[in-house]
Amino acid sequence: MGGAVATTAAAGIEMIRSGSNTLAGLPLADRQVSGMAAYRDVYFDGWDLSGDDLGTAAMRHGVIGEKELTNGASPLNDMKPWPAVGSTDFCANIDGANKIAAPGHRAAVERIQADLQRFKADRQLDRVVVLNLASTERKADLAADALQSVDAFERGLDRDDPAISPAMLYAYAAIDAGAPYGNFAPSVAADVKPLADLARDRNVPVAGKDGKTGQTLMKTVIAPALRDRALHVDGWFSTNILGNSDGLALDDPKSLASKVGTKKSVLDSILGYHVEDHIIMIHYYRPRGDDKEAWDNIDLTGFLGQKMQLKLNFLCKDSVLAAPLAIEIARCLGLAQARGEGGVQEQMGIFFKSPQTTGGGEPVHDFFEQQIILDRWLGDK
Amino acid sequence: MGGAVATTAAAGIEMIRSGSNTLAGLPLADRQVSGMAAYRDVYFDGWDLSGDDLGTAAMRHGVIGEKELTNGASPLNDMKPWPAVGSTDFCANIDGANKIAAPGHRAAVERIQADLQRFKADRQLDRVVVLNLASTERKADLAADALQSVDAFERGLDRDDPAISPAMLYAYAAIDAGAPYGNFAPSVAADVKPLADLARDRNVPVAGKDGKTGQTLMKTVIAPALRDRALHVDGWFSTNILGNSDGLALDDPKSLASKVGTKKSVLDSILGYHVEDHIIMIHYYRPRGDDKEAWDNIDLTGFLGQKMQLKLNFLCKDSVLAAPLAIEIARCLGLAQARGEGGVQEQMGIFFKSPQTTGGGEPVHDFFEQQIILDRWLGDK
């Protein structure tokens, strides 16, 4: 919750509530959808391995400044993250002191569920949605026994099975408590078989994974046009530099592999052929801070076998792109629950790099197809 | 016809016919549409102020080389452009010796129509389509008397009215002869009131204008995504360098103004608001030759008023992007005529920077909406 995305989302909502920020930058700001929570009625809170209050975290991330904290974002100073579940096995470069003092998986789940219940009661909320905004975990061992069925997973909880990651514990706790769950990180969570099954069985909405913010967003925007204009992609080189804790987490090769996996899948699917020279790199580079810079070089072959190049340079702010998506994911998951629609919310694919599908089928990656699908579901266009 | 786009289109078709080139790079190559001409059944020929045969022109433009001319493109050596109508009043930097020896507008129209008839007969073609692939003319004086109605236009022809440009003469000749007309240039032609009316009255298909190839293509691809993600465009700076005769033509400020006009219209329409700092520049820069380089810088404001920048650098080949579109425009116009559909072909808007609409209404510019509209018309998806 003290991460840059969570802090930015919380700050944004508080500033909207106080009137010091508009709805600009929120993708669904102008939609009138019956049953979807108003922005002013959304409340953020959550867990973090760092115990800093969100005002302090906001200053550290540099997304909002003193002025914003004074004008409208002051509630952040009173928001102290709840103790979190961490694991340096799953996320090597990220650790902190604000940990759940609990002896194992079951205790962690109980603590998470207690936090949710207390938050709902204190704030008198209609419903609680859980979002994973934590750092990227390494790839999970999907062949592990504990990840084959709901029963196996629950037995795994009983014996503190090391195949169960922190992200899975949160997802299980949410789904088991009937709270919709959205996965903004690339980590395996509600998409693992037992949890996807559980969400379906309990009719709890889940959606994921890995927020589609910068470079991958542009990839799913440009690739469809290259396909439609019959410009063949010979290679696509993507590199990124960023200096926030997300970058630090990805400086661990295991977390990076997990992240690159979700980033890589989109291209071949849109183009309809395999691009062998598709390279994606992410580097931890401190001068950039929370800003993120992405370079893309696309090699194209056009008519008569002629070669061309398209290059992109995106100087963006990671959490400023991500926070509005996190807010909309929460609102859409709440809407799904209000409508009684549980299980995987495929129509929310536009928010994710690696959209979760029912049964694990190939998702739609084309940004404009995704927009049409979402619009149809929202029902307002 | 000896321009880079025309030469490339003709070369491509000849190489396809001879088997030395595939259909790669042609946007509609994999569509099976009943009534649309096969690529091998398309024949190119036409007018040019330069009398060079197309083999010579191809070598000069540098798009195809000696090897291609030997392997499959040799028919180009026998294609000598027909004498053309030129006007240094309308296009200051472009002139040539291969001119129609005709004393006025009426004689020019007759000569154009005679050329069409002879071409159709010689090649035993089902139909002839006229495409404007000539250099950009300066803006026309739309308030001129001759441009107010079909009758006024025809009286203007009689008295060699200077408001009638070469591009209009070709468009009139085509429509009057029942030949579909496509305008790949930004020049005013079939979109002027008398000619649009004539096309409607005679049920002749027309489409235009200004082929959407490089920078504007990307603009209509990226702007919809920025809108959908609620990233506000504060400014969009676009600059281009190119060294071919198109670049030379645009080095004349009057032709440039005409070109920039069609390039500028797309942005506000897609975004739904006016971008005041939208700058478009085109520079004649010889080291680039027929290659074209476009830079775009987009200034964005996201959530919480945070600023970001997206930059594009497109190293493209103008005629390689344009030629396949010219071929598809010809095939689509032929299809429309085969289906008995005359007047403005709005569903062909995806091929143009400034799509002509019936009655001059606001066109759709969003690339992906355009693709859906075209697909629906083609009927194969």
Added chain:
Amino acid sequence: MGGAVATTAAAGIEMIRSGSNTLAGLPLADRQVSGMAAYRDVYFDGWDLSGDDLGTAAMRHGVIGEKELTNGASPLNDMKPWPAVGSTDFCANIDGANKIAAPGHRAAVERIQADLQRFKADRQLDRVVVLNLASTERKADLAADALQSVDAFERGLDRDDPAISPAMLYAYAAIDAGAPYGNFAPSVAADVKPLADLARDRNVPVAGKDGKTGQTLMKTVIAPALRDRALHVDGWFSTNILGNSDGLALDDPKSLASKVGTKKSVLDSILGYHVEDHIIMIHYYRPRGDDKEAWDNIDLTGFLGQKMQLKLNFLCKDSVLAAPLAIEIARCLGLAQARGEGGVQEQMGIFFKSPQTTGGGEPVHDFFEQQIILDRWLGDK
């Protein structure tokens, strides 16, 4: 004086004096040269057509913020520019209310000299240096009678000759008063024959013109290496966007022509041959504010006639690059006077796009040669 460069220089010196800023960013910070003023002993003040105090101006330019104004830059709030000489004939887009209420050239000169004397006395300064940090004027008419000799110039002053620009009035006033004069703008001033002669005759140090800050700096850094590696420059395309009042001034084609002139001269001189396709553009683009963005594309031919491209994208802050140079120019001019060295200070060429030379000969533009020349003069290396 309320311009972005002047404000930044004044703010920087005040913050150094107060201890809230270090000497980082000042090119000569680590040189120990006997006779050169210490940074803390430098005081800024001056004329501006805008009457805003410098604190207000600093906030408007956005270079320093409230925090800096509180910590160390507070003296800016008390600095109100003196009424200035302006001319919309010479600088079409820039005007203001804070004008000298004087009926002509002679009165203006007297007022300027009185300001200098008062400033020197009030601050108890050893010497006063005049810097031209004003907006770019249009090209002067160098053939005008008044610009042929000192006598002619002085007669021109008497009759308010329109060939004499505001920049020339300031330069004359300074030299005539024995104050060293540095020209940071591209405008013609001390480089016009009568003023260069006067500076020589009176032994007053002068240097100019047009501060070498961003794109031109990089040009004089990279071109020497291309020459030394025998990479032939086929073309160099340079474009700029900036949104401050400097950009607005250059939005006037006459001022732009003046600016581009000084920017263009450097390339051929360094390379030793003429680059015909050398294009320089500057655009007023408000989203960039005081930040400036420069793109350069360089087309190269290497061994065996092979083509290559080098592209630069400089996201810089105009006044942050310029202010330290302005400060160093003032210190060097003061040093020259302390050493008794009057006339054109050729060894200061490194600070300027278009270095003024004695007798108007071809200046050295190669950055590294310039550095050696300056170092030799400073005598500390």
Added chain:
Amino acid sequence: MGGAVATTAAAGIEMIRSGSNTLAGLPLADRQVSGMAAYRDVYFDGWDLSGDDLGTAAMRHGVIGEKELTNGASPLNDMKPWPAVGSTDFCANIDGANKIAAPGHRAAVERIQADLQRFKADRQLDRVVVLNLASTERKADLAADALQSVDAFERGLDRDDPAISPAMLYAYAAIDAGAPYGNFAPSVAADVKPLADLARDRNVPVAGKDGKTGQTLMKTVIAPALRDRALHVDGWFSTNILGNSDGLALDDPKSLASKVGTKKSVLDSILGYHVEDHIIMIHYYRPRGDDKEAWDNIDLTGFLGQKMQLKLNFLCKDSVLAAPLAIEIARCLGLAQARGEGGVQEQMGIFFKSPQTTGGGEPVHDFFEQQIILDRWLGDK
């Protein structure tokens, strides 16, 4: 010798000899230095693991085409590389069939020396220079016994010590035979202690290592200017894509580490402080072929702590930049020998990323200082 650089250098010299190419692109083309071989008097030949003749290799690398092979470069068709020493231990991704059929280090050295003698006699040359243009080897184990002294090295040759790499065998064979040796690769060779000592003792000129061609060249050009303008480098991110066999060799992490090592050293040395965020990446990316593309992003802090960014994008041709340097290195080494100057030729540092110095001291990296040093030695300026 069949590598892209060697082939390009050989092709260039043959085309100069035949008159089909000029001296353009050769850095020292306009210098008249007594004792330096004329370009027309230089002959190339050598070893390669691929047995293809150089005509075939040239076509494969795509640097010169059929036309050049017919016009002037036809001698390449008759140049078949001599069998080479290879080691997949030292260069994992590069192997070939054209290997020396020799049972160990001593036999390899004898074979190399016999090749040199035969080449000199056949061509009736004044002297033979050996250049290492082979693929990058992994880092050598500099602490190995065999690399501590000439004696130890020679005992290592006797027992086929695995610490002695192919590059060292060539360097030893050259120096031992009195032939000047230049190291264009990053591999350890004449810079290892025993070989540097041997070169000094025998008075044989040696120079290296790692040709300074593209990205590092620009780094040593720009960094001095940033230092002189007091723009602090907060970080420098450099990434490269290339698709030739050099890129394939560097796809092996061990060879990459060796390469990045020589590329990294230049920055801190020029700036005078340590840049912690200095990242260098090289990726094997086949669509680029022999062309190489380098991106650099430099984060700067200027006056008043203000941040700026400078970005470079160099679309270059690796072997076109390298071949002229290889030719000049050979000519300079020959000149040194003609002048009787043996040992490390420090004045040749401008040609190398990691200039070898006598005694291993810190080399000069600043491109402009290097040029002055070379000019002084050449004595013609």
